[in-house]
Amino acid sequence: MHITSLQNGFLNGSGNGAAAGNRLLATLTKNEYKRLLPKLKLVSLVLGEVLYEPGDVIKHVYFPNDSIISLISELSDTSWLEVGMVGSEGMAGLAVFMGVNFSSTRALVQGSGTAMRMSSAAVRTEANRVGSLHRILHRYSHSLLAQVSQSSACNRFHLVDARLARWLLMTNDRLGLKEFPLTQEFLSNMLGVRREGVSKAAHALQAGKLIRYSRGVITILNRRGLEAKSCQCYAIIKAESDAYLN
Ligand SMILES: [Zn+2]
Numbered sequence: 001m002h003i004t005s006l007q008n009g010f011l012n013g014s015g016n017g018a019a020a021g022n023r024l025l026a027t028l029t030k031n032e033y034k035r036l037l038p039k040l041k042l043v044s045l046v047l048g049e050v051l052y053e054p055g056d057v058i059k060h061v062y063f064p065n066d067s068i069i070s071l072i073s074e075l076s077d078t079s080w081l082e083v084g085m086v087g088s089e090g091m092a093g094l095a096v097f098m099g100v101n102f103s104s105t106r107a108l109v110q111g112s113g114t115a116m117r118m119s120s121a122a123v124r125t126e127a128n129r130v131g132s133l134h135r136i137l138h139r140y141s142h143s144l145l146a147q148v149s150q151s152s153a154c155n156r157f158h159l160v161d162a163r164l165a166r167w168l169l170m171t172n173d174r175l176g177l178k179e180f181p182l183t184q185e186f187l188s189n190m191l192g193v194r195r196e197g198v199s200k201a202a203h204a205l206q207a208g209k210l211i212r213y214s215r216g217v218i219t220i221l222n223r224r225g226l227e228a229k230s231c232q233c234y235a236i237i238k239a240e241s242d243a244y245l246n
Contacts (some may be wrong), residue, residue: 013031021065022116023088023245024097024136032132034035038148040116045069045109045177047181051092052103060117061093062086067113067138068174070190072145081155084148087174088243096120097127097137110190111175136245143244147237153231160193161201165230167191168211168220182213205229 028036045051045067052058054074062069069092071084083105084094092107102122126133154163167190172178184202188195206212212219220226220238227234 023061031131043117047112049109051107058093063091063116065114070108070110077133082190096123106226139244146240158231161204162231164201164227166234182218
């Protein structure tokens with residue numbers, strides 16, 4: 001997505017948010033969107049950037065356009081697990097909307113791209129004003145909770161290659177790219193699996209010609225095949241995040 005065209009789309013007020021890459025913002029009424037526009041700032045997020053650590057005061061929330069933010073629980077200094085994923089369907093920093101100032105998870109940029117940033121103070125004002133942003137954030141809270149619940153059951157019961165397929169599909173949906181950088185160490189933390197387990201699962205997907213994994217770059221070769229390989233959790237999570245937006 002080109003930043004200039006995105007900003008122009010916002011500035012010339014075309015549509016009711018259709019110019020926004022963020023699907024949550026795109027559901028706002030035209031008037032509400034216009035009113036919020038001065039409070040939204042287009043920012044670039046870079047892979048590996050940490051937006052909040054657990055316990056940090058949340059100063060801004062982020063509505064990703066084509067970036068991905070992972071919500072991570074830390075179990076020890078060396079062990080952590082992704083508990084949620086926020087892309088164009090959502091917003092990072094939801095705690096602020098719930099009346100909590102601190103982050104309980106790490107928010108890590110998992111895919112580079114742009115996002116619309118809003119100050120927490122502005123979100124607090126919106127939380128007290130029952131407009132379309134307020135309503136959609138309530139619905140999003142439910143959707144994110146459903147995603148986190150499904151992922152946690154998935155991490156406990158489903159096989160690593162099915163979970164890897166689900167994770168790659170979710171990343172592909174949010175980034176809109178078939179090729180993205182990914183180290184085994186990162187993936188092992190995302191899935192809460194030892195590196196050998198990730199490596200074995202990646203080999204299995206590669207042997208089935210579903211992906212190519214070379215020099216830290218994953219390429220999705222066969223999306224349909226990957227959908228077939230994934231557990232049903234992918235379809236359940238996708239249906240939930242599509243449904244809340246409609
Ligand atoms: Zn699953």
